[in-house]
Amino acid sequence: MANNYQWFPGHMAKALRAMREDIKLVDVLIELVDARAPISTGNPSIQELAEGKIHIVVLNKKDMADPEVTKEWLDFFRGNGMLAAAVDSKKKNEVTSVENLLTKLARDEFKESDARFEAAVRAAGGDPGKRNVRIMVTGIPNVGKSTFINTFAGRASAKTGNKPGVTRGKQWIRLKSGNDLLDTPGVLYVKPLSEESGMRLAFLGSLNDNNLSMDELALDFVKWCIEAYPGCLASKYGIEETEGLETMEAIGAKRGCLKKGGVIDYERAAGIIIDDFRNARIGRLSLERPE
Numbered sequence: 247m248a249n250n251y252q253w254f255p256g257h258m259a260k261a262l263r264a265m266r267e268d269i270k271l272v273d274v275l276i277e278l279v280d281a282r283a284p285i286s287t288g289n290p291s292i293q294e295l296a297e298g299k300i301h302i303v304v305l306n307k308k309d310m311a312d313p314e315v316t317k318e319w320l321d322f323f324r325g326n327g328m329l330a331a332a333v334d335s336k337k338k339n340e341v342t343s344v345e346n347l348l349t350k351l352a353r354d355e356f357k358e359s360d361a362r363f364e365a366a367v368r369a370a371g372g373d374p375g376k377r378n379v380r381i382m383v384t385g386i387p388n389v390g391k392s393t394f395i396n397t398f399a400g401r402a403s404a405k406t407g408n409k410p411g412v413t414r415g416k417q418w419i420r421l422k423s424g425n426d427l428l429d430t431p432g433v434l435y436v437k438p439l440s441e442e443s444g445m446r447l448a449f450l451g452s453l454n455d456n457n458l459s460m461d462e463l464a465l466d467f468v469k470w471c472i473e474a475y476p477g478c479l480a481s482k483y484g485i486e487e488t489e490g491l492e493t494m495e496a497i498g499a500k501r502g503c504l505k506k507g508g509v510i511d512y513e514r515a516a517g518i519i520i521d522d523f524r525n526a527r528i529g530r531l532s533l534e535r536p537e
């Protein structure tokens with residue numbers, strides 16, 4: 247049976263309400279998206295939520311994405327007047343660069359940002375001259391929020407505890423730069439805008455696999471891959487790329503996924519293919535390109 251990629255669990259409204267409260271506490275919103283599908287893994291509501299705040303789009307897991315396409319995405323976001331960076335959250339120096347971005351991009355490319363920033367601090371009830379910048383990380387599940395926060399905070403940081411005038415129970419991490427990071431990320435959920443967008447989320451593992459037929463998912467992936475990155479599956483698995491199902495069967499046969507009587511074990515083949523993609527073993531593949 248074909249997968250319904252637009253199935254949506256429906257806890258978005260509750261999560262958004264919780265985020266709205268947290269966002270009131272911060273000056274800067276770091277929105278993590280997956281560099282392999284920055285639009286599908288983003289949440290359109292963020293634009294409205296980020297109103298009056300500094301909003302930085304971070305293309306995470308850049309080590310898994312097609313570098314050329316990531317460059318195109320950075321140009322795309324920056325071209326639309328947004329602050330954007332691409333990082334591998336497992337690398338300290340790359341993550342630190344996001345903090346530098348606040349100052350650097352504000353000066354180099356967004357000259358009006360200094361004023362915007364001061365306004366944001368004032369709007370958050372602060373005095374730009376006196377208090378630290380408060381930062382929050384948001385993103386959909388599995389996009390790398392915890393990894394980013396851990397690397398960003400690093401060893402040199404310490405939890406600063408509850409602050410007067412700040413909602414109880416919130417922990418702030420003092421960053422080396424003196425700025426404060428909210429230790430719990432804002433979790434966003436996304437209702438796929440289209441069947442295609444949902445399919446990309448499913449490839450990445452951002453939809454619950456339990457609600458999907460993995461055979462169908464792998465077949466859809468194989469079809470997509472043949473079209474978008476021709477030759478990639480052929481060189482990875484040492485097979486010939488033909489049409490989707492045949493190619494999937496060739497991969498299964500090559501990897502010994504056979505049942506009694508030499509029948510292809512689609513489930514095992516699907517598991518291998520999806521796992522290989524999710525761990526970037528097929529290559530650095532981007533699922534989306536700017537239009």
Ligand code: G4P
Nearest residue numbers: 306307308309333334335336387388389390391392393394
């Ligand atoms: P979340 O809080 O947004 O839900 O995501 P989390 O940090 O738990 O990250 C989800 C998975 O993505 C983790 O892998 C994490 O290691 C991986 N990850 C996060 N950022 C990056 C990145 O920039 N590059 C790469 N290559 N991977 C990244 P996992 O397999 O679930 O856990 P683990 O085995 O790595 O611990």
